[in-house]
Amino acid sequence: MKKAILFLTIFIFSFSFALEGSVKGFPKKAPEIKNLITDEGKPFSLKNYKGKVLILTYGYTHCPHVCPTILAYLKQVETELNKKGLKGKYKIIFISVDPKGDTLERVRKYKKEHGFDDFVFVIGKKEDLEKVWKDYKIYVKDKGIMTMKHGxxxxxxxxxxxxxxxxxxxxxxxIVEEFLGMYLPVDSIVKDVEKLIKE
Structure with missing residues (x-):
C-alpha cells in the first residue's frame, strides 16, 4: 500500500512540475503565437481573439491523467461562465505538447468525443510548438511509449x-495570471475571468 501511494505521488509530481496554486506578478504582454493551426485547419493567432479573455492550457490528447483532469476542470469553468451569460466573451485554448501524436484528425476526434465543442485545439510542427513552449515557460520531454498497469x-x-x-x-x-498544477480552483478562475470580461 505504501509503495502504491509513493508511486502515485511521484507520478503526479512528474507531470505537474509545479506547486498547486496561482502565480501573479503580471500583467505582461503575451508572446505572439505563429505558424500553428487550429482544429479547424485554420491559422492560429492570438490577434484573432482580441477583445476576448483567453484561457490557455498545454497538453496532449493521448495524456492518460493530468490533461484530462485539467480539461475537466476547464469544462466546469466553461459551464459556470456560460451560466452567467458570458458565452462568446472568452475562449479556452488547448496548445499541444505532442507534435507527433496530435494530428488534425486526432484532435478533431478527441474534441468531439469529449464534448469540447467550443474549445480551440492548437497543433503544429515541432519547431513552431517549441517556440511557444519556450515563450510560455512550458517544460516538455517526450518519454515515448510506456507500459502502465490499470487494475x-x-x-x-x-x-x-x-x-x-x-x-x-x-x-x-x-498575461494577467497563471495557475500551476493539475488541480484547478474553478471558482477562482470563473471569478477572475468574469471580472476581466466586465472590465
Whole structure:
C-alpha cells in the first residue's frame, strides 16, 4: 500500500512540475503565437481573439491523467461562465505538447468525443510548438511509449512530461495570471475571468 501511494505521488509530481496554486506578478504582454493551426485547419493567432479573455492550457490528447483532469476542470469553468451569460466573451485554448501524436484528425476526434465543442485545439510542427513552449515557460520531454498497469489491465500510453499550467490573457492581450498544477480552483478562475470580461 505504501509503495502504491509513493508511486502515485511521484507520478503526479512528474507531470505537474509545479506547486498547486496561482502565480501573479503580471500583467505582461503575451508572446505572439505563429505558424500553428487550429482544429479547424485554420491559422492560429492570438490577434484573432482580441477583445476576448483567453484561457490557455498545454497538453496532449493521448495524456492518460493530468490533461484530462485539467480539461475537466476547464469544462466546469466553461459551464459556470456560460451560466452567467458570458458565452462568446472568452475562449479556452488547448496548445499541444505532442507534435507527433496530435494530428488534425486526432484532435478533431478527441474534441468531439469529449464534448469540447467550443474549445480551440492548437497543433503544429515541432519547431513552431517549441517556440511557444519556450515563450510560455512550458517544460516538455517526450518519454515515448510506456507500459502502465490499470487494475488487471496492462496498457501502453504515449508519455510526455510537461508543465501543468493554465494561462489567463486579458482582452488587451496581456498575461494577467497563471495557475500551476493539475488541480484547478474553478471558482477562482470563473471569478477572475468574469471580472476581466466586465472590465
Amino acid at each position: 488487471n489491465m496492462i496498457m501502453k500510453h504515449r508519455m510526455i512530461d510537461h508543465t501543468a499550467k493554465v494561462t489567463i490573457i486579458d482582452k488587451d492581450g496581456n
